[in-house]
Amino acid sequence: MKYDIIIVGGGMVGTSLACALGDSSLSIALIESHTPHYNWPEESYDLRVSAITRASQSLLDNLGVWESIRTVRTTAYQNMQVWDASGSGNIHFDSADIGEANLGHIVENRIINKALLERAKSSSNINIFCPAKPEQLTLTNDPLQSNPAKLQLDDGTQLEAKLIIGADGGQSWVRQQASISVDTRDYEQTAVVANVTTELSHQHTAWQRFLPTGPLAFLPLSDTRNSSEYVSSIVWSTTPEKAEHLCTIDQAEFLHELKTAFDAKLGKILSTGPRASFPIKGQHATHYVKPQLALIGDAAHTIHPLAGQGVNLGFADVQSLSEIILNAHNTKKNIGSLKTLRRYERSRRGDNLLMLETMGIFKKLFSNNTPGLRELRNAGLNLSNRSTMLKQFFMARALG
Incomplete structure (x- = not known):
């Protein structure tokens, strides 16, 4: 099956990226390994919550959720x-x-996830594979990228795309398969x-x-x-x-x-x-992109939870990467080229590193x-x- 973009990871960040691209003519495959369960009792609360900033609220509002x-x-x-x-x-x-x-x-978090998933399901350009796990990733060594990237799922399904997005969390399988190392604290x-x-x-x-x-x-x-x-x-x-x-x-x-x-x-x-x-643990990928591949959210960076900013950094990644992809697509440029993807890395890596370093300073300052x-x-x-x-x-x- 051929797509323009494959997003591995159907959490808040990965699904929001799919939604941000879903109204374009790009075809999207969204891969998620865990089946969501959203029939929770009204009186119960999720253990995982996020402090949503105004910028993240604006993104979610623009996505219609x-x-x-x-x-x-x-x-x-x-x-x-x-x-x-x-x-x-x-x-x-x-x-x-x-x-x-x-x-x-x-x-x-589960309330955000549910709203985003329902939004993604309503888009004819987004195909959701769930539950499904990626088993093999092949990126082309061709400088012109005339051959697509390939992803094989655990049931044998073969997918092809111009661009693979790793949105699969701190222990990112995509990042490991792409041999991208991380600085860990x-x-x-x-x-x-x-x-x-x-x-x-x-x-x-x-x-x-x-x-x-x-x-x-x-x-x-x-x-x-x-x-x-x-x-x-x-x-x-x-x-x-x-x-x-x-x-x-x-x-x-x-x-x-x-x-x-x-x-x-x-x-x-x-x-x-x-x-x-x-x-x-705090960790930061040494780089966010390779030809045909980009990392977003916790796959690229994780920080101390004391500021509640983790998902907001991920949503900022989504805002930046979706704008860059759509601009490249609309101007008929290669969405998976290193030149295109480095614009995303330059726009986000500095801000994410600053937040990571700031959290480290706070931790040292208040534990001494x-x-x-x-x-x-x-x-x-x-x-x-x-x-x-x-x-x-x-x-x-x-x-x-």
């Missing part, structure tokens, strides 16, 4: 409160200070995630407390279904040993430790759903409790909190 996402469940956050557990340093961001209604939305932390109910309202605020072992974030989920129930998604980044402990203790002990670690900002932690954990550095860190937070101009700059950047 934001309204359907919003009607299922999203929570806007107007404030962000950050403070240091080892001192008095704190900083507070308020969207009203920059004349905005909010700083972003907390959205469950082991943060020596594990993230524990859960959804919890609290005694007090989350106040539509994203909360983040920096502990010596890593940041603890409370992200606001919906509190509109029941006025007596306030739900937040937590991401607790800590040592692997502490994470294992947190995932194995009983609920009462976990709730007590969580309340203590969070300084009881939202009162008692009343209940928690299932807990899960995953190791935290040397007295002199601790005082300097707290003074820096408090000084920033008193600077309206500096906070406005940070918020404008965070909006995307």
